[in-house]
Amino acid sequence: MSTTNPATILGFGKYRNLCVEHVFDIDPNYCRWLSFQKSMNLKSAITDFLDSKFKAGDDGSYIMNRGRHKGKSLKTIKLLDAKYLDWLHKSKFVRENQAWLIEKIDEL
Numbered sequence: 106m107s108t109t110n111p112a113t114i115l116g117f118g119k120y121r122n123l124c125v126e127h128v129f130d131i132d133p134n135y136c137r138w139l140s141f142q143k144s145m146n147l148k149s150a151i152t153d154f155l156d157s158k159f160k161a162g163d164d165g166s167y168i169m170n171r172g173r174h175k176g177k178s179l180k181t182i183k184l185l186d187a188k189y190l191d192w193l194h195k196s197k198f199v200r201e202n203q204a205w206l207i208e209k210i211d212e213l
Contacts, residue, residue: 112150125151129158133168133176167209183213 113124120128120135129136139147140155147155166180174182174189183190190210193199199206 110150112148113154115151117145125154129154131170133158133170137163137168166213167206179209179213 109124109126113126115121115123115125115128120132125136125139136155137159139145140152140159164178164180166178168178169175169182174186177185179190190213194207194210
């Protein structure tokens with residue numbers, strides 16, 4: 106059983122009282138946004154975690170939060186598995202329910 110470091114619990118926002126590691130698992134794009142909020146004076150354990158995830162090689166594109174490429178950015182997926190992005194782009198479900206994702210793919 107894993108334990109949560111109290112120093113990594115967020116004390117604000119829509120993920121208040123959740124640890125940053127869990128938030129990264131469910132919403133990595135929120136964590137990327139959070140990593141740029143220097144004026145918030147985040148706890149060092151939180152900034153250390155965010156730096157470990159985003160400073161080295163973050164390409165700035167949307168990070169998938171589910172599916173076979175969970176945790177990977179769209180740019181990384183384009184390099185590794187461009188056919189997956191084609192499949193997403195053609196998916197009726199994605200086109201009808203996640204048009205914003207189609208826009209992100211088109212921006213690549």
